[in-house]
Amino acid sequence: MTIEKLDLQYSDEDIREFVEDAVARKGTRHRPRFYAVTGSHVYGFDSADSDIDVRGIHVAPAEEYGYLRTPTEEVTVNMDGTTEGFEEYAEIDLRSYELKKFGSLLAKANYNVVELVFEAPTVMNGLPLEMDALRGLIRDHLPMNVPHAYLGMAKSNYYKHLDPQKTEGYDPRAKKFLYVYRGLLGAQYVLEREDVEADVRELAEAVDGGDPDLVADLVAHKREADDPHVSDSLEERARSAIVEQFNALDSLPDPDKSGYREALDDWMRKVRA
Numbered sequence: 020m021t022i023e024k025l026d027l028q029y030s031d032e033d034i035r036e037f038v039e040d041a042v043a044r045k046g047t048r049h050r051p052r053f054y055a056v057t058g059s060h061v062y063g064f065d066s067a068d069s070d071i072d073v074r075g076i077h078v079a080p081a082e083e084y085g086y087l088r089t090p091t092e093e094v095t096v097n098m099d100g101t102t103e104g105f106e107e108y109a110e111i112d113l114r115s116y117e118l119k120k121f122g123s124l125l126a127k128a129n130y131n132v133v134e135l136v137f138e139a140p141t142v143m144n145g146l147p148l149e150m151d152a153l154r155g156l157i158r159d160h161l162p163m164n165v166p167h168a169y170l171g172m173a174k175s176n177y178y179k180h181l182d183p184q185k186t187e188g189y190d191p192r193a194k195k196f197l198y199v200y201r202g203l204l205g206a207q208y209v210l211e212r213e214d215v216e217a218d219v220r221e222l223a224e225a226v227d228g229g230d231p232d233l234v235a236d237l238v239a240h241k242r243e244a245d246d247p248h249v250s251d252s253l254e255e256r257a258r259s260a261i262v263e264q265f266n267a268l269d270s271l272p273d274p275d276k277s278g279y280r281e282a283l284d285d286w287m288r289k290v291r292a
Contacts, residue, residue: 027056027071028110033144034073036172036285037108041076041096042115049077049094051115053146057131058112063218064197064232066242071111073142074135081291092120095210122133122287125153126280127176128163130172130205132213139218149290156282162215164274166206173202177261193241193249196257197234205265206228230260 029037034054041139042051059065059074079090083132096102096113116124116132124132136153179188197219204222209215218221220238223229233256240249249257 026085027060029071029108029199031106031142034071034111037043037078037096037105037111038073038075038113038115038143040103042094047091048080048083048116049090051075051077051143051145052118053141053150054115054143054196055135055141057135059242061102061134061139061199061217062201063220064194064238064241073111073113074131074139075115075143075256076118076121076146077115084119090117090119092117093287116186118287118291119232122283125157128165128279130165130168131219133157133165133215134217137215146290149286151154152289153275153286156286158214160276160279160282161215162209162274163276163279165209165215166271167274169202169206169209170268170271172205173199173261173265174200181218181258191249192247193237193244193253196254197237197241199261200234200237200264203261203268206268207264210271216270216277226264228263230256233257233260 027034034056038051040052042049052075054073054075056071057074059069060071077094094113094115095125096105096111097109098112098114100110121132136150136157147205175196176198178185178190179191181199183191188269201217204219204226205216208222208227210227216225219234220231223231223234236253237249237257240253263279264280
């Protein structure tokens with residue numbers, strides 16, 4: 020994906036200032052290092068009321084892991100309502116991973132952090148060489164279990180929100196169909212290309228059997244429709260495309276992570292140095 024400049028209500032400088040205030044708080048020795056915008060802005064279906072999801076990495080001194088009180092794994096702001104003192108940035112949700120936590124998620128080939136590395140428009144980067152090296156490292160080991168994670172996400176969202184047999188949680192909105200379809204297309208894309216693509220519009224164009232017109236209609240509905248629920252005809256098209264793409268996924272290969280964990284350890288040593 021070609022990462023485009025996002026049209027946000029905050030400048031990159033505003034977001035960097037917010038991150039510094041939130042992460043490098045007095046009494047800590049956290050060093051904010053790399054942050055990017057994720058979520059619906061990267062998935063290709065943001066709308067006027069979409070929050071700005073910022074994710075990234077901070078580094079604590081290595082010696083702090085030798086104490087009883089080890090460094091905080093994550094710093095979160097505005098994730099569950101507006102955090103006191105950050106009302107000015109109420110539309111930004113921040114999750115900052117300490118390097119060790121970030122590395123553990125990478126070791127699991129978590130698709131959220133893989134997308135953060137590959138796809139998200141950067142707003143702060145104190146690790147330009149290191150992040151370039153990380154992209155190459157991950158790409159050398161794909162697909163690993165990234166397709167399994169995408170498929171798991173798609174299934175989970177379908178059963179939670181789109182299974183008509185469920186009385187609780189049933190929520191046939193365009194956003195829910197897009198999440199499921201994006202997961203299925205993403206799984207196929209990683210298998211075919213050994214690369215990662217987060218934007219559902221790009222995925223629908225690139226993956227065999229993808230339906231770009233359906234995606235365009237779902238995105239337009241999410242952004243413009245007064246009724247949050249899709250029409251019967253659009254729902255039928257979306258369900259048909261989801262079933263077709265699910266059936267098109269062959270049995271996923273067993274994940275191969277030979278040498279991956281060791282390579283991540285080497286990368287983390289350089290970042291923490």
